Amino acid sequence: MTDAVENIIAKINEDVERKLSEVELEIEKKIKRIREEELSRWQRERERIEHDGIREIESLRSLIISRAHLDGKRELLKAREEIMNKVVENMKRNARSAKKYGEFLKKAIVGSKEVFGEDFVVVCIPEDKAVVDVLVKKVAPKAKVVLGEVKHGGIIAKSSTGEKSIDYSVDAMVNRRMNEIRRMIVSKLFEGEYA
Numbered sequence: 001m002t003d004a005v006e007n008i009i010a011k012i013n014e015d016v017e018r019k020l021s022e023v024e025l026e027i028e029k030k031i032k033r034i035r036e037e038e039l040s041r042w043q044r045e046r047e048r049i050e051h052d053g054i055r056e057i058e059s060l061r062s063l064i065i066s067r068a069h070l071d072g073k074r075e076l077l078k079a080r081e082e083i084m085n086k087v088v089e090n091m092k093r094n095a096r097s098a099k100k101y102g103e104f105l106k107k108a109i110v111g112s113k114e115v116f117g118e119d120f121v122v123v124c125i126p127e128d129k130a131v132v133d134v135l136v137k138k139v140a141p142k143a144k145v146v147l148g149e150v151k152h153g154g155i156i157a158k159s160s161t162g163e164k165s166i167d168y169s170v171d172a173m174v175n176r177r178m179n180e181i182r183r184m185i186v187s188k189l190f191e192g193e194y195a
Helices: 002-097 101-116 126-139 170-176 178-189
Strands: 120-124 144-147 154-159 165-169
Touching: 002 101, 002 170, 002 178, 101 120, 101 126, 101 154, 101 165, 120 126, 126 144, 126 154, 154 170, 165 170, 170 178
Parallel strands: 120 144
Antiparallel strands: 120 154, 154 165
16 A cells, blocks of 8 residues: 555655646746736836937927027127117217218208297307307397207207207207117118028
């Protein structure tokens, strides 16, 4: 009987070894499947992170380019504004030496006469007094010429009572026509430029 028991024990051991081999094989298959699933999930996650990172980098790049473009545009506009201001200031400073300056003074005196009549005061700078005296004698002989501060030349006409005045200074005339002057400067200096 010992042979039969030994055979049964050997058979049981054989079955246990076979079952253990099957379980080990099954466990290895499950581990391999889990590993592949985790590897695939990790790969998808890595791709998602890379895609999001690339999208974020592109977004940041676009933002930086956009800001740089705006900064460049702002600097260009600032430079253009400075140039226009310098041209306008130069225009004001040099107005007295322009060919039509005498004509400008005459129109200012005629305009003053139309508003105030024959009796009014003309304020001018010392450099223009001789020319203004001659023009006033021709246009409005009863008007009085006095020296005063008139920015960049021209005249300031005042009623004989001093209550009302009209500013015909070069500074005031340029400022009144500033939009037109700026358009002319832009068309002459910056034509074809894009901000």
